Amino acid sequence: MSSNLYQDKIIALSKDLSNAGRLDKPDTTATLDNPLCGDRVTLDIKLKNNGISELSHHVRGCALCKASAALLATEGKAKTSEELMEMTVALENYFKEGKKLPEGWQTYEVFAPVKDHKSRYDCVLLPLKAAVEALS
Numbered sequence: 001m002s003s004n005l006y007q008d009k010i011i012a013l014s015k016d017l018s019n020a021g022r023l024d025k026p027d028t029t030a031t032l033d034n035p036l037c038g039d040r041v042t043l044d045i046k047l048k049n050n051g052i053s054e055l056s057h058h059v060r061g062c063a064l065c066k067a068s069a070a071l072l073a074t075e076g077k078a079k080t081s082e083e084l085m086e087m088t089v090a091l092e093n094y095f096k097e098g099k100k101l102p103e104g105w106q107t108y109e110v111f112a113p114v115k116d117h118k119s120r121y122d123c124v125l126l127p128l129k130a131a132v133e134a135l136s
Helices: 008-014 063-075 081-097 106-116 118-135
Strands: 028-034 039-048 051-060
Touching: 008 063, 008 106, 028 118, 039 063, 039 118, 051 063, 051 118, 063 106, 063 118, 081 106, 081 118, 106 118
Parallel strands: none
Antiparallel strands: 028 039, 039 051
16 A cells, blocks of 8 residues: 555544543444455444534554544534534545535545545545444
């Protein structure tokens, strides 16, 4: 895999363990796997006013999946299922078609190098898809 894929910001995010682990008594939990590469992400979520109040993640996978989960744990707070679904679609379109990300989600531009690696899209999208599943 190309070294330009794993830039410093992605590596730093993948090492961010501030929201890693499991929550005590989450309101909802989801675990998703990426069968192509073996990534597995488990999200625990606590809700307040139809949005996320706390989110923790346990990731067994690559740096891209870990970085995406860490970013979601901070950027996903107060987001609803609908907002996360919209973001998931927007991020897919960002990768595939070069479309802009929605207002408030520009921090995901850190994953711009993934655009050139179609097989890695799901690594970044897996935590978002898990959050949508957990909230649905």
